[in-house]
Amino acid sequence: xxxxxKSKINKDLRSLKVQIRRKEKKxxxxxxxxxxxxxxxxxxxxxxxxxxxxxxxxxxLFIGILIVILFILIGVLFDMIGVSVTAADEKVFHSMSxxxxxxxxxxxxxxxxxxxxxxxxxxxxGDICGVISGSAGVTIALSLxxxxxxxxxxxxxxxxxxxxxxxxGGKALGKSFAINKANIILYKFAKVISYFxxxx
Numbered sequence: 220x221x222x223x224x225k226s227k228i229n230k231d232l233r234s235l236k237v238q239i240r241r242k243e244k245k246x247x248x249x250x251x252x253x254x255x256x257x258x259x260x261x262x263x264x265x266x267x268x269x270x271x272x273x274x275x276x277x278x279x280l281f282i283g284i285l286i287v288i289l290f291i292l293i294g295v296l297f298d299m300i301g302v303s304v305t306a307a308d309e310k311v312f313h314s315m316s317x318x319x320x321x322x323x324x325x326x327x328x329x330x331x332x333x334x335x336x337x338x339x340x341x342x343x344x345g346d347i348c349g350v351i352s353g354s355a356g357v358t359i360a361l362s363l364x365x366x367x368x369x370x371x372x373x374x375x376x377x378x379x380x381x382x383x384x385x386x387x388g389g390k391a392l393g394k395s396f397a398i399n400k401a402n403i404i405l406y407k408f409a410k411v412i413s414y415f416x417x418x419x
Contacts, residue, residue, distance in 0.1 A: 259343065264346065271350070271354040276361075279362075280359060283359045286355045291352055295386070296393070298393055299404060303402075304340070307330055321410055322406060323406070357375065
């Protein structure tokens with residue numbers, strides 16, 4: 220083995236070590252993020268579940284239905300945002316940011332952290348909306364059972380199935396739209412966030 224080949228091997232080894240160190244740093248960062256998102260999800264879910272358990276049994280049937288619809292729509296909306304963040308083209312937002320377009324710099328930050336933003340939108344917000352929808356569904360089922368004098372178990376099955384169907388169907392429709400309109404959805408979301416957060 221000549222000197223040139225040894226030099227090439229050493230260069231490849233150094234490059235490999237750098238890649239391993241970067242991967243290790245990323246894995247440590249991912250673990251911190253997982254712990255952080257776990258704590259955030261736990262606290263938000265706990266608070267929302269507590270509020271739901273206290274208030275939902277006392278609300279009228281009509282209000283219970285509105286709450287279910289509202290949280291299904293919120294779940295679908297944030298699912299669309301999560302999908303659009305992963306599907307959007309980052310170059311578009313760099314160009315917009317260079318022209319000082321409001322919200323474009325935040326869109327770039329979201330895109331650079333697409334996995335975390337998508338996880339928060341799809342998993343954390345989505346699961347919380349699912350919990351609230353489920354709790355409201357129980358309230359609706361009990362109210363309908365008392366009004367219609369029908370077995371509570373049967374009504375609960377039908378209400379739960381309808382909530383699941385509307386949630387899944389809405390998210391399926393939303394995903395298709397989000398993929399096709401990823402850039403505009405991410406921009407609109409980032410623009411709204413820019414009114415509350417002044418990114419540099």
